Amino acid sequence: MPELRLGVVGCGGYMRNTLYPMARALPMRLVAACDINPQNLEKFATFFYTPRVFLDFQEMLAKEKLDAVICAANAQTHFEVAKACLQAGVHVFVEKTPCETAAQARELSELSKKAGKVVAVGFNRRYATAYALAKDIIASPSFGASMYYSKFNASVYGSNDYFVFNHIIHHIDLARFLLGEIKLESTLWKKESDASCASVISFTSEKGVIGTIQCASMLEEAYPMERLDIAGTGGNVVVDNLKGLRWNRTAPARDKDFASPLLEGGDCLSWNPSHGYGLGNGVFSYIGMEAELAAFAEAIQSGKANGCVAIGDCVGTMSFMEDVRRVAGEKLGFAVAGA
Numbered sequence: 001m002p003e004l005r006l007g008v009v010g011c012g013g014y015m016r017n018t019l020y021p022m023a024r025a026l027p028m029r030l031v032a033a034c035d036i037n038p039q040n041l042e043k044f045a046t047f048f049y050t051p052r053v054f055l056d057f058q059e060m061l062a063k064e065k066l067d068a069v070i071c072a073a074n075a076q077t078h079f080e081v082a083k084a085c086l087q088a089g090v091h092v093f094v095e096k097t098p099c100e101t102a103a104q105a106r107e108l109s110e111l112s113k114k115a116g117k118v119v120a121v122g123f124n125r126r127y128a129t130a131y132a133l134a135k136d137i138i139a140s141p142s143f144g145a146s147m148y149y150s151k152f153n154a155s156v157y158g159s160n161d162y163f164v165f166n167h168i169i170h171h172i173d174l175a176r177f178l179l180g181e182i183k184l185e186s187t188l189w190k191k192e193s194d195a196s197c198a199s200v201i202s203f204t205s206e207k208g209v210i211g212t213i214q215c216a217s218m219l220e221e222a223y224p225m226e227r228l229d230i231a232g233t234g235g236n237v238v239v240d241n242l243k244g245l246r247w248n249r250t251a252p253a254r255d256k257d258f259a260s261p262l263l264e265g266g267d268c269l270s271w272n273p274s275h276g277y278g279l280g281n282g283v284f285s286y287i288g289m290e291a292e293l294a295a296f297a298e299a300i301q302s303g304k305a306n307g308c309v310a311i312g313d314c315v316g317t318m319s320f321m322e323d324v325r326r327v328a329g330e331k332l333g334f335a336v337a338g339a
């Protein structure tokens with residue numbers, strides 16, 4: 001396959017430090033970059049030797065013959081860029097949160113089908129090794145998933161609304177990825193300040209699992225800490241901070257003075273990234289950033305959008321988030337933007 005001609009939109013911290021560097025193994029060639037902020041654009045374009053730069057994404061799409069765009073800016077821009085890309089016949093990857101409403105997600109999904117172009121979404125947890133392993137484990141009928149509990153703490157956000165909209169969404173999407181569709185049952189909220197809060201969100205899943213997402217923006221560190229625990233009739237799975245998975249299976253009979261439980265079944269199987277040097281995609285590839293971009297390229301080349309997290313898969317995430325955001329606005333005292 002010939003290399004895809006790539007444009008990027010939004011050359012801020014995440015694009016420059018994480019997303020674009022993670023794209024280095026893709027069959028793509030960077031031909032243009034766009035940002036409304038000239039300093040961010042210049043910094044990105046200088047470091048990554050970008051041939052042409054634009055302050056307006058519409059102008060970039062009109063002047064460059066692009067095959068694909070990667071966009072990391074904000075939800076409103078993600079929606080506008082995705083729509084403009086589809087109108088221009090260009091595949092697009094947008095970061096989370098992919099748009100502002102469930103209705104916009106539906107609209108993009110329809111446009112994507114009509115245009116025959118991919119709209120992929122950067123919910124990287126769906127590609128994280130430990131969560132993908134957890135999904136495989138709980139899919140087995142003998143696991144019998146019945147209870148779900150996830151807990152995370154992020155650092156203080158710009159506002160409580162933005163925390164709900166831009167961070168809790170990761171964990172809403174993760175719950176849907178693991179359990180299928182979920183329905184909001186109840187919530188608890190604690191307000192620390194206008195930029196820091198905690199919440200317990202309870203839900204039921206279409207397959208009868210009951211669950212909670214405990215979340216807060218009170219961490220005194222840059223990167224969120226998170227834990228997942230899924231209990232079933234045949235054991236439980238714990239994912240600790242994306243870096244470790246334990247599958248606690250029913251213990252074998254302790255009727256020998258020695259045991260080889262890994263061979264005989266029972267006891268705990270676990271996974272963690274080895275601490276050796278990471279060849280290929282790199283030391284942190286288990287977090288899913290490289291894999292989500294590789295899936296985007298693969299979906300373009302194979303013509304099968306469902307190989308990656310397509311915007312149509314995110315409609316349920318967006319509509320659950322709308323329900324949570326409405327209650328959060330009432331309980332924490334903020335007006336929901338755009339409501």
Ligand SMILES: NC(=O)c1ccc[n+]([C@@H]2O[C@H](COP(=O)([O-])OP(=O)(O)OC[C@H]3O[C@@H](n4cnc5c(N)ncnc54)[C@H](O)[C@@H]3O)[C@@H](O)[C@H]2O)c1
Pocket residue numbers: 009010011012013014015034035036037040055057072073074075077095096097122124166
């Ligand atoms: N998946 C993850 O774990 C993860 C982590 C960090 C950030 N993100 C997402 O990435 C996105 C960007 O985050 P960031 O931290 O880089 O923010 P940032 O503010 O540093 O960068 C955003 C950039 O987009 C530019 N921009 C805004 N509107 C634009 C427009 N209309 N056209 C062109 N450029 C425009 C801004 O000027 C800025 O340079 C957010 O949506 C965020 O949620 C995801």
